[in-house]
Amino acid sequence: MSARLLLGEPVAEKVRQRIGGLVTQLAAEHITPKVAVIVATDNEATKWYVGSIARAAAKLSVACEVFDLGEATEEFIAETIKTLNADELIHGIILQTPLPQGVDVSSLVKLIDPAKDIDGANPVSLGRLSVGQDAFAPATARSVIEILEHYRIALSGKHVAVIGRSAVVGKPLAQLLLQRDATVTICHSRTVNLAEHTRRAAVCVVAAGQPHLLASNEVTAHSVVIDVGTHVTESGELTGDVQSDSVQPLVAALSPVPGGVGTVTTALLLLHTVQAATNFLERSRREEWQMSAGR
Ligand code: NAD
Numbered sequence: 001m002s003a004r005l006l007l008g009e010p011v012a013e014k015v016r017q018r019i020g021g022l023v024t025q026l027a028a029e030h031i032t033p034k035v036a037v038i039v040a041t042d043n044e045a046t047k048w049y050v051g052s053i054a055r056a057a058a059k060l061s062v063a064c065e066v067f068d069l070g071e072a073t074e075e076f077i078a079e080t081i082k083t084l085n086a087d088e089l090i091h092g093i094i095l096q097t098p099l100p101q102g103v104d105v106s107s108l109v110k111l112i113d114p115a116k117d118i119d120g121a122n123p124v125s126l127g128r129l130s131v132g133q134d135a136f137a138p139a140t141a142r143s144v145i146e147i148l149e150h151y152r153i154a155l156s157g158k159h160v161a162v163i164g165r166s167a168v169v170g171k172p173l174a175q176l177l178l179q180r181d182a183t184v185t186i187c188h189s190r191t192v193n194l195a196e197h198t199r200r201a202a203v204c205v206v207a208a209g210q211p212h213l214l215a216s217n218e219v220t221a222h223s224v225v226i227d228v229g230t231h232v233t234e235s236g237e238l239t240g241d242v243q244s245d246s247v248q249p250l251v252a253a254l255s256p257v258p259g260g261v262g263t264v265t266t267a268l269l270l271l272h273t274v275q276a277a278t279n280f281l282e283r284s285r286r287e288e289w290q291m292s293a294g295r
Contacts, residue, residue, distance in 0.1 A: 003248045006255040008263025011150045015267040019060050022274040033277035034063035035092040036084045040072045056266050074103045085113040092118035092273035118272035129175045136272045141173040143264035156181040161197045163187045164207035206241040216246040223251040
């Protein structure tokens, strides 16, 4: 037996269709959704990733402007974020890491207006998410949910083990799972006996940043495994956090790397941009109405 493969492409295609519908509605109001991507590194992988966002945006009639700041100081990056916050033509802001040495990313993400925080980087977004208020979740965390929902993997009342507790993936994902009534266990680098948690989980999401961490003795024939990890091997191949060769023949379903979570992430960043533009339009209308009603 081999696992059912939970491919990202059909999920991404569905997201792109949602984007298309919203872009058409916004065009009727003369609004072009626009995302700003701030880059301050020469890192080749980052440049490639940002290029892929720009190409995907162009195909979906979403404007994308890359602000390549080079070896910028923290102050200059902060000023750029503030300028973009104030720019009504920009609906989404992404601060791409890595940043130059000595620049404190946690101080900078706090400056991103939550209404434009389309990758859920500001701690305010995570806070709102955790109390069930409107906020953009980090696109990677939401990708996991979109994949599970697309393939009709039940979450309500199910036990889900999330391996990884970062603010980018593990923690926001746990909140999204709780919102769907899953019983969530967050495992991390100090967790004792990982297999005890992963083997009793219906769904196991691996976001540990450790190549080939999840092994065959940590899964069962009923496990649904989502691999969030991305690593480039010495031979230049992309691989994940799951020992896919030994795990895939054993489990019920597996999202592959490449071709799984990462495939959906960019589409979700653009969906969030378009949703932010839609929210902006609704806010402007409300304000206009309040002004005309003299409130
Ligand atoms: P991170 O390094 O910030 O966090 C890793 C987490 O895993 C930590 O909470 C740590 O406690 C836990 N961990 C580490 N070793 C462990 C072990 N042996 N057992 C149990 N837990 C362990 O990483 P991150 O930013 O959350 O990213 C995680 C992975 O997801 C990375 O491989 C990253 O490249 C990938 N990622 C993929 C996408 C995508 O779109 N596909 C986006 C973001 C991150």
